[in-house]
Amino acid sequence: MKLEALVGGGAEVVGPEASLRELAQSMTKTGVGSVGVVDGHALVGILTERDVMRAVSEDADLSLEKARDWMTEPDVFAPDVDVEEAATWLLETGYRHLPVMDGNELLGIASIRDLLWAIVEGNE
Numbered sequence: 001m002k003l004e005a006l007v008g009g010g011a012e013v014v015g016p017e018a019s020l021r022e023l024a025q026s027m028t029k030t031g032v033g034s035v036g037v038v039d040g041h042a043l044v045g046i047l048t049e050r051d052v053m054r055a056v057s058e059d060a061d062l063s064l065e066k067a068r069d070w071m072t073e074p075d076v077f078a079p080d081v082d083v084e085e086a087a088t089w090l091l092e093t094g095y096r097h098l099p100v101m102d103g104n105e106l107l108g109i110a111s112i113r114d115l116l117w118a119i120v121e122g123n124e
Helices: 020-030 049-057 083-093 112-122
Strands: 034-039 042-048 097-102 105-111
Touching (some): 020 049, 034 105, 042 049, 042 097, 083 097, 083 112, 105 112
Antiparallel strands (some): 097 105
């Protein structure tokens, strides 16, 4: 199975100036564990629940701190990458989310949970 089968509905995105409080509230409301940070139409980062927790643990003011200050520069994957290859990369790096891009278009963000379900269902 390819990553393209797991994404396609787009991803939650925010601008680099969004506050961490806004991000946390949006992630809670939509039930996602990560958001893409876009500047114009370009993906410039990814911000995850781990990043928000790191900010909280460092006593950051969530109303003042911005996405650009806590985001991670993304490693991105093409939609034709095998799910097993992407899962192996997540295990090796310790990341739990990976942006899937077709050229400059963010198709979605696949989570480790998405990949595990795809692998389990593919082995049934």
